[in-house]
Amino acid sequence: MGADHVSTDTRAAESVQATLKSLVSPASERQREIRRIVALCIPFSILLVFSGVFPLTEMFRISFSESRLVTEGFTVEYYRTLVTDPYYRNIAFNTLWFAAATTVTSICVAVPVAHALEKYALPAKSVILTVLSFPNSLPGIVAAFMIIILFGNTGVLSNVFAFLSGQSRIDVAIATSVGGLFFAYIYSMIPRALLLLRGTYAEVNTDAEEAARALGATPLQTFRYVTLPQIKPGVIGAFILVFRTGLAIFGTVLILKGLLVWTLQIDRELAQGFNIAQASAMATVWFFFVFGFTVLALRYTSAEVSI
Amino acid sequence: MSERFQQGSLSARYGRPFVKLVLALTLFFLAFPVVMTFVSSFASDWFGVFPTGFVTTANWEDVIVGTGVGADVAVGSSLVYSTGLALGGVVINLIVGVPIAYAVARYDFWGRDWVNVFAILPLAPGIILGVAFLRTYPDLSTSGIALIIGYSLLKAPYMVMAVQSSFQSMDLQQIEESARSLGASWPRTFLTVIVPNAKTGIIAGSIISWTLAAAEFNFSYIVYSRGTPPLAIFLFNNITNASFLNAAAAVSVFFLLIALVTIALQIIGNRGAVRRI
Structure with a gap:
């Protein structure tokens, strides 16, 4: 032996x-x-x-540290806090449902938009494409500002709703509520979902769709039974990608503050007393959750993924 | 016979108008606030439904020259500082991104798919990497070096993808073999034949990763400690602390930057990159 x-x-x-x-x-x-x-x-x-693996390892190590500022000893105290404290459980729950809800909404919007772009003859198409992809390069804080423009106290849509409902526009301004944050999330998510879905739509076999229509299927039936199965990998890929984006959003929440999510709490741990061990534990949980989610999703679905 | 076509079905009648309505609403939702921001940045008040008091450049002056109140800085210094930091990131991206894009596009090797996944999927988002950097390189964060290497990792995927799309449209094997058979060594082939041929992708990738690095907020916010604020922090300070119309002007400066970049990309003719940015 x-x-x-x-x-x-x-x-x-x-x-x-x-x-x-x-x-x-x-x-x-x-x-x-x-x-x-x-x-x-x-x-x-x-x-x-140097800039990825090593810092993330150091972050992983200090999240088990007994001392606050240097890596010393071993404790799972910070993780126990995350699991047992209802405060953190609540934040985790908020983060997940909110990211899932905004992801589903933005994909539900992006599919018809991609459909229209691919199938319909639209005027000024290159302008439309530029407008639809412009928000991709805007950071989250600018998306938040856009929502203030629309739904803030003097916001344009606030004025419209105030006029329609007869209430004061301060009462109908939703920018800093959960609703405003919802719109801010989908402001940055829709263009990202579109990017992927347009690629998928370009590869749809139009012969099959025409055949279905000629055989008497309604447009909705054609979409449901012919187009949707073909774009399914793109839709799943967009879901994975956009959900990941949604979990990582931070600047938007920092400005609008509608809901306490995981990333905002990480910042609060640092801002209030520089509790880097707790922040690292939260960041580590985030990292492994998203990593695991991506690997599992890519392994068990037929998703197409790029950035 | 006619009922088989079901021309009267709901989706035949209302499907297309409905889809067009979704498109129109989406366009309004995405574009209208951008236009309003730009327009209102030239107004002197916005108390009512629409901004009033056109046309004034006071907001732009406050942003460009600085108000001189407290620790307020002008956009110029932030823009220059961010330009430098983002350029540093782009240089690193060129050095790391072009070779790995070539390896994946040209050669077939064990673990190629995984290399590709690592190169084009961001490892961790800005805020997570920021926490990691704060712990690991606390001394670097004041000098901007931490920002540069962080930006380069965060934006490397965009460089790799842009360069890869250029490589995919070239017959790499043929080009490489021609150059080799004419007597060029492999490093020389790579540097003087392959790289110049992928010029479009490399320029597009540089512009994209530069813009996104200059706009990166989450990472900068966690890592930045003092000194000249990067552009994204400058925007944040304006949005949270300045008057509403000053913030509109500051955001408009950023819009102009993105517009310039988009035009630049269109001139190079990299349409795929324009969509991606």
Whole structure:
């Protein structure tokens, strides 16, 4: 047994040595190609390690620390707080339902919009496309400001609703309520969902749709039984992507403050007493939840995902 | 026969108007506040339904020159500082992004899909990475170096995707083999033949990752501690602390920046990149 173990060890060491040697001085064309691939991947790996993996590991370590500012000892106290304290459970619940609700809403809006863009003859289409993709490059704080313009105390839609309902416009202004935050979320989510859905729509087989219509299906039936199954991977991909975005939104909530969500609480832990251990524990939970969610979703669905 | 076509069904009659209505409402929802912000930034009051007192440049002057009240700074210094930080991020992105995009587009190797996933999916969003940076590099955060390396990781996916789309439209193997057979070494082929050919994607990727880095708020907010605020922090300070119309002017400065970038991308002719930004 022991001898076997040793020989496996030496064999592994030898193979590592051989690999390194082939990288430094390759003997065959295949080895040269591998050396090139490694060389091409090295710069990115360095960046990933120094600005991604290493900081995240340090964050993971301090979330178990007994001391507040340096990594010392081992305790799961911060995680226990997250699980047992109803305050944090409530925040987790808020975050999840709100992200899910806004995601579903923005996809329900984005599907008809993508449909119209792909199938209908629209005037000034390039202008429409620019308008629809413009919010993609706006940070969350600007999206929040847009909602203040629409639904704030002097907001345009507030004025309209005040006129229609006869109430004071301060009473109908919803910018800083949950409703305003809802619109702010979908302001940044709809363009993101569209980006993916338009790509999917471009690949839909229109022959099948025409055949369905010719055979007597109504437009709704055609959409339900012919188009929807074809765009399903795109819809699921958009759901994963937009849900991830929704969980990461922070600037918008920081301004509108309609609902206490996970990211806002992370900031509060830092702002009130610099409790970096608790903030790190929350960030770690966030990271593993989203990582696990993405991996599972990609593994068990037929989703198409890009940024 | 005629009833088989069900021309009278609800969806045949109302489907298209309904979809068009959704499109119109979405366009209004996305574009109207942008227009209102820009218009109101030239107004002197906004107490009633619509802003009044056109046309004044007072708000723009407050933003561009600075009001001189308290710790208020002008947009100029923030813009220059952000430009520098974001440019630093772009340089790092070029060094790391172009090679890995080439590796994935040109070669077939074990674990290629995973490399691709890591290169084009952001590892962690700004706020999570910000907390990690605060813990790991507390001394760097005052100098801006932390911001640069953070930006470069956060925006690397956009660079990789833009460059990849350029590589995918080239016959890489043929180009590489031609250059090699004419006597160029592999590094020389990569640097003087492959990279110049992917110019469009590289420029588009640089512009996109620059804009998004200049606009990155969540990461900057957590990591930034003192000194000149980056552009996104400047916007935040204006939105939360300045008068409403000053904030509108500050946000408009940002809109102009994005508009310039969009035009620049259209000039390069990278339509895919224009949609993505």
